[in-house]
Amino acid sequence: MIALITSVLAITLRAGTSLIYATVGEIYTERSGILNLGLEGMMLLGAVTSFATAYYTGSTWRGLLAALAVGGLLAALHAFISVTMRANQVVSGLSITLFGSGLASFLGQRLGPESNNYYLVGMSGPRFSPLVIPGLSQLPILGALFEQDILTYFLYILLPLSWFYLYKTRNGLDLRAVGENPQTADAMGINVVKTRYLYTILGGMLVGLGGAHLSLAYTPGWTENITGGRGWIVIALVIFAMWNPSRAALGAILFGGINAVQFRLQAAGTTVPAEFLNMLPYLMTIFVLIVMTWWEALSKRIGAPAALGKSYMREEK
């Protein structure tokens, strides 16, 4: 039984890693008051470029760099449209998703080798394999934490660091101030525009990494729609985490867990149609959203940045 729990937990973490990266990224973005709904497109583009880069250079690390760059660039575009041009953030995010997923599909059919008719699908390239840490990985249950790939290990640093940065440093305070009340932050001498650009781009880079984890570690290689809606689930996970990076892992593990259990059930030959199992994460997210909203109505606050999704214009004080 312990062995079973350990193995389910290990799969859960593996499935949840990309979600955690993207969730932490989006938390930074939303904390600055910018809502980015372009995650699905950014993750897809991160996945295809990182795989293609790793495939041609033979280096997974260069693949990661490509994902960071692509995620950052798309986020910068979103920041430009929503911060500088003050356009509607919902529509801007959606067009990032449409553009990103269209471009990812295009690149997936153009960047491949000539022998494969320029398709990337079906090619295998370098990947991040699990690094089993001797000794620690033998622990019951906790051992699951120590048979992961390097990107998952990096999360063990990123999560506490992000929490510390957000709540215990001056920069974190400034960031939260900008998301809560840009007018006051501006009066305090914080550069609202710069802050929003900075954290939207930083967030986008982490989202790109989330995409890279899919194509370089979790399901190595490129397939159309490799994210399978993860970018959208992340938007819900941010709410679930109440904009706190230390809680980001909980939600991602819960959702990764549904995935893991589903594999187990299918392997065990369940009679429940696969489609219904696949619906679970989406229905769960809706359920969580309802509960969270209801809870917010009761206690008034769950931590949503007050200025989220609103553009700021100094002249309109």
Place this chain on the structure above:
Amino acid sequence: MRFVFEKRQSVSRQALVLVPVGSFFVSLLLGAVLLLASKVNPLTTYAAMAHGAFGSWYNFSETLVKAIPLMLTGLGVSIAFRMRFWNIGAEGQLVWGGVAAAWVIIFLADVIPPWLLLPVALLLGVVGGALWAGGPAVLKATLGVDETLTTLLLNYVAILFSQYLYYGPWRDPEGYGFPGTVQFPQFAWLPRLGGTRAHVGLIFAIVAAALLWFVLNRTRWGFELKIIGENQTAARYLGINIARHIVWAMLLSGALSGLAGACEVTGISRRLQQGLSLGYGYTAIIVAWLAQLNPIAVLFVAILMGALLVGGDQVQMMMGLPASVGIVLQGMLLFPMLAGGLFTEYRLRIIRAEKAAPVAEVQP
């Protein structure tokens, strides 16, 4: 030198027209860069796309085939967007329209007289789409649950459910494993227009656009929707029942997408099968926004978007390029459009540093 945005006295009419047209050309330019980077001549590619979409009557009718569901879903989401209700769920609402219509035709053929079967199927498609949109609307109106996420997540649920149906209990037993239901009887087919695949859905879309234009611009209800979209607080002070408007607008929004789905299954595939929607529900969002939520403009923008899709298919067949070229171009259309939207309400003023400096010192 300093750049300052000044609010215009009134919305610039010129910018209202120039921005969408300019956006189209900017996206073509950006697309050309992408095509050049993948070592293809952008001019020949665009020429092939244009020919594929408009080169002959038949090609144009194929563009209409893609444009019809975009018109109906585009009209649907623009109602919701008027009140800044983010219905991203047109895709799922369309799928439910298709499922409901197929259910009527497959299971009620013995109960309903043949001449009535198609109308009932279309009607139930409308109801199916409306109800699927009604869920998120009620959640928003009563509890305040964010509609962007609920409508979007329900898309996946709807698509998976339809998959379950045509792979599972509704699958044609004589279909050699083909994922789809039996073909509908001929009397339940939606009539097509003169030897092409374009169907009567086109007329539904035109009528719907005209009605919607009237309702949104000439009735109290349409005016109230607009107020809610522009200023919720003002709407509340005016005594407008926001919750009720949300629910009704969403039911109407979903109904139009449901009609799109019902028309697709009865007019094009004539069965419920894989690939019922090719992301029409998402493209509808671009259609609505590019048309600036104007129902009549939605019709024309939908044709343009349909042309990009058909053109994309064409370059795949003729030049071996990925058909997603069309989708990339669609996605790129919105960026200049969104960025340019600022100029309809604001004017850019350049202030020379030496003149501006003393002015900036003065505090009101």
